[in-house]
């Protein structure tokens with residue numbers, strides 16, 4: 156498929172040989188996308204360097220899929236600028252698609268084709284050379300050579316996702332955009348999938364992966380958290396936790412988990428949530444928080460200060476957003 160007119164040039168001058176670890180594989184700013192009256196993505200910007208795994212988090216409807224689709228060139232941003240793999244994100248969608256692997260939220264392969272047929276079909280769609288060789292390498296990589304004739308629809312959820320990953324990487328992309336790749340997959344299969352992601356990143360693949368799982372967020376080199384189309388937090392997990400300014404105490408002992416309701420709404424307590432039999436209580440005003448929990452700091456409960464988790468921070472971010480929204484509506 157020849158593109159009409161002159162071939163797009165990478166905006167950055169770097170050639171493959173001199174592209175180092177700090178190359179900005181994704182470098183976009185001010186991306187906006189609306190669907191009618193709904194402003195789904197607002198002034199989105201992100202830089203992800205080569206070989207990094209960036210987790211993309213946020214509540215349902217936050218704008219993650221829309222952003223991934225814009226970065227892949229499937230959806231044209233209404234405004235914004237920047238590059239993906241050095242190509243202009245607004246103008247060079249064809250070049251970007253050739254070099255990026257995209258795994259959609261739903262299993263998008265053919266369930267009534269065999270594993271091998273799915274991979275061969277994908278190789279044809281990408282007009283790849285050495286198809287047989289590439290498909291064989293993918294089958295070997297998956298450990299599925301013996302089961303090459305098995306229908307994809309008969310695979311377990313975890314294996315389906317690994318097959319989808321093999322299909323998404325068959326054309327040798329430099330960047331992977333993964334949209335909730337392990338949703339509904341059991342913990343062991345998720346772990347295997349993540350080991351593969353880390354293996355790919357160690358070999359120079361850059362990955363932007365959306366997820367709702369906190370353990371997966373913690374397995375990323377860095378994260379971006381968005382809600383209502385806006386980026387609310389960005390950095391490594393430690394940086395995001397530090398920037399939150401949250402102070403967290405946890406209480407253990409009989410009935411600790413049941414204190415959550417009592418403490419919610421008390422001045423100084425911005426979040427109170429049970430985790431099993433343990434209670435997490437967080438706030439940003441240490442003095443007010445300590446005053447709020449003081450009446451309960453007695454036997455048989457054992458209290459200690461703990462580092463906030465990413466989940467504590469994300470819950471906090473959502474509360475802040477809802478409070479700001481309520482205030483704006485009331486004004």
Ligand SMILES: Nc1ncnc2c1ncn2[C@@H]1O[C@H](COP(=O)(O)OP(=O)(O)OP(=O)(O)O)[C@@H](O)[C@H]1O
Nearest residue numbers: 190193195213214215216217218219220221222260
């Ligand atoms: N093609 C479309 N037409 C109209 N509205 C859309 C379209 N695609 C997405 N939206 C809306 O844009 C908002 C953002 O959706 P998006 O799928 O990007 O969120 P998300 O963060 O990926 O959510 P989830 O975690 O549930 O997958 C939602 O309100 C969604 O309903």
